[in-house]
Amino acid sequence: MGNKSQKIRLLTVGIIGALLGVIIILSYNITVEKNKLQGLEKLSPSKEAMSLQNSFIAVADLVSPAVVNISTEQILKYRYYGYDYDDFFDRFFNSPYRKPKERYYKRQGLGTGMLVSNDGYILTNQHVVNEVNKITVVLADKSEFEASIVALDQAHDLALIKINSGKKLPKVLLADSEKVRVGEWAIAIGNPFGYDHTVTAGIVSAKGRLYQSNGSEGIKAMPNLIQTDAAINPGNSGGPLVNISGEVIGINTFIVSTSGSYAGIGFAVPVNDAKELLKEISKVDRKTVNEKKEDISYFGLKVSAVDAAAVKKYGLAVKEGVLLASVMEGSEADIAGLAEGDVIIEIDKKQVKNTEEYRKYVKASNIKDGVLMVVNRRGVVYFAVLTRS
Numbered sequence: 001m002g003n004k005s006q007k008i009r010l011l012t013v014g015i016i017g018a019l020l021g022v023i024i025i026l027s028y029n030i031t032v033e034k035n036k037l038q039g040l041e042k043l044s045p046s047k048e049a050m051s052l053q054n055s056f057i058a059v060a061d062l063v064s065p066a067v068v069n070i071s072t073e074q075i076l077k078y079r080y081y082g083y084d085y086d087d088f089f090d091r092f093f094n095s096p097y098r099k100p101k102e103r104y105y106k107r108q109g110l111g112t113g114m115l116v117s118n119d120g121y122i123l124t125n126q127h128v129v130n131e132v133n134k135i136t137v138v139l140a141d142k143s144e145f146e147a148s149i150v151a152l153d154q155a156h157d158l159a160l161i162k163i164n165s166g167k168k169l170p171k172v173l174l175a176d177s178e179k180v181r182v183g184e185w186a187i188a189i190g191n192p193f194g195y196d197h198t199v200t201a202g203i204v205s206a207k208g209r210l211y212q213s214n215g216s217e218g219i220k221a222m223p224n225l226i227q228t229d230a231a232i233n234p235g236n237s238g239g240p241l242v243n244i245s246g247e248v249i250g251i252n253t254f255i256v257s258t259s260g261s262y263a264g265i266g267f268a269v270p271v272n273d274a275k276e277l278l279k280e281i282s283k284v285d286r287k288t289v290n291e292k293k294e295d296i297s298y299f300g301l302k303v304s305a306v307d308a309a310a311v312k313k314y315g316l317a318v319k320e321g322v323l324l325a326s327v328m329e330g331s332e333a334d335i336a337g338l339a340e341g342d343v344i345i346e347i348d349k350k351q352v353k354n355t356e357e358y359r360k361y362v363k364a365s366n367i368k369d370g371v372l373m374v375v376n377r378r379g380v381v382y383f384a385v386l387t388r389s
Contacts (some may be wrong), residue, residue, distance in 0.1 A: 055244050059187055060199045062246040065140045065170040067239060068122060069191045070147075070161075072109035072132040075300070075330040104330050112190035112239030113137065113161065114248065115171045116278060120145075120163040123274055124238030125253055126152050129159050133300045133331050137163050140197065156273045157222065157253055159238075172240055175247035177270035180204055180226065188230040188252055188266075190239030202230030204249075211254075211267060225267040226250045232266035241268040299371075299386045300331020305355055306343060314341040317379035321345040322358040324375075336384040338375060345381075346374035 045053075111128030115121070122137065129135050135147040145163040152159050181204065188200045206227040228241060232255050241250040250268030257263035302325045310316060310323050321343040327333045344352050347361040348371060365371045370387045 056187070056199075056201060059242060059244065059246045060189070063172060063187075063189055063240060063242055063248075064197050064199070066115040066172045067140065067189050067197060068113045068115060069138040069194075069196045070111040070113050070122075070124060070128055070238065071136045071138070072111070072129060073134040073136075074107045074109065074132045075104055075328070075332075076107055104335075110191060110194055110235040111237045112235065112252070114238075114240045114251075115169050116160075116174075117171055118168045120165055120169060121150070121278075122147065122161045122163065123251065123278070124159050124161065125251065126154060126157045126159040128238045129161055131328065133328060135161060137161070138196070139165070139169070151277060153274075153277045156269050156277075158251065158269060158274050158277055160277055172242075173247045174271050174275070175243055175245075175249045177226070177249050177272040180207060180243070180249050180270070182207055185244040186226075186228040186230045186249070187242050187244070188228070188232055188236060188239060189242070190232070190236035190252060192231075192233035192235040194235060198236075200231035202228050205229050205265075209267060222253075222267075222269070224270060224273070225253070226270055228266050228268060229264045230266065231262045233262050234260065236266075299333040299336075300328035301333045301338070302326040302328070303344070303355055303358060315378055316341075316343055316376075318343050318345060318376050320353045321376065322352055322355055332386050333384075336373075336386050337382070338373070338384055338386075339377070342375040342377050342382070344373055345376050346372075348372050 109128065109132065111124055113122040113124035113128075116123045129147075129149060130152065135149070137145050137147045139145075143165070145165055147161040147163045150160045150162050184204050186202050186204045188202075190198060192198050204226060208223075209225040209227045211222045211225055226241065226249065228250075230241065232252050236252045237254065239252045240248040241252050243249050248271050250270050251274060252266065252268045254267055255262065256265040256267075303322045304310070304325045306316065306319060306321050306323050311319060314323070316323070324333075324338060324340055324342045324344065326340050327338055344358060346352060347358065348365050350357075350361050352358050352361060362371060370385045373384045373386060375382050375384065
C-alpha cells in the first residue's frame, strides 16, 4: 500500500514538472519573438529609401495645387416611337402616321486638367471637353469656375480651356519630353472615378508608341505616345504625367484594358506635342480684342464676330452684333429656337456689337431668371429667353 502511494506521488510530481517545463519553454519563445518584433520596430529605413519617399512627397506637394478636376455636362437628344398621353386618338385607332417623339437627357463627364499659366489657362484632352454644353473646373482649394474652350488640337487629342478666377494661380512646370528615358519614374496625378488629386507611380514603360483605333469616330491613329504602368483610370484623362523632378512629361490620355479600368498599360501624349498649342494661345493672348475668338461656354452657343465673310456666307442684314456660328443640338439655345446664322443684337436690352460685349453682358445677366436675347435672322427680328437648365 505504501509503495502504491509513493508511485502516485512520483507520477504527480512528474506531471507537474512536465507542465512547468512546457510553460517555461513557451514563455521563453514568446519573449524571443517579442524581442524580435521590438527589434524590427526600432529598425530605421535606409537613407536611399527615405530620400526616394521624400522625392515622391515633394512631387505631390509641388504639382497637385496646379491640377484641376473637370466635370462636363452634355445635353443629348434621342427619338422614339412610344405613345404619350396626348396621343390618345392615335393609340385608340392604332394610327400608322405616328411621328417620332423627342427626349433630351444630360450626360455627365469627368476628367482632369493642369494649369499652364497663372491667369487660368488649362491644358486637358479634347475628348474631355469637346461638344459639351457646360464645363466646370474645380481647383485644389475646392473653388469652382465655369470654363470656356479656347483651342482644340484634334490630331493630338488636346484642348486648352480658360477660367477667370480673378487671382494668381499655380501652374505646372513643363519638361522636354524628347529627353524622357525608358525606365525613369512616371507619376500620374488626376481624378480617377471622381477621387480628386489621386497620386499613382510607375515607370516609363516605352516611348514612341503608335496607337491605332478601328472605330468610326474619334482619332484613328496617334503616334509617338509615352507608355506607362502608373495606374491610370477613367477620370485621369487630361491630367499630368510627371517625372521625379515634378516636371510634366506627358498628358494622360487613355488606357488599354479589357475591363475598362487599370491594367498596367496607359498612354500619355508627350508634352512637347502640346507646346505648339500653347504657342498659338500666346499669340491670341497678346491681342487686346480678338474678334475672331469663339466662345461656346454659354447655352451651347458657338459665336464669332460679324465680318465681311460672315455677311456673304449667311446673307446677313446687319453688320454689327455676334454671329451664331453653330448651335449645339439639345442645348438651351436650341430649345429656345435660336439657329446658326442668327445675329445677336441685344442682350437684356443692351446693344451687342462684338464678342467681348456678348461675354460681358451674359456674365452680368441673371441666368437663373432668364436672359432675353434679340436676334436678327436675315432681316427679321426675333426674341428668345434662355435659361440655364
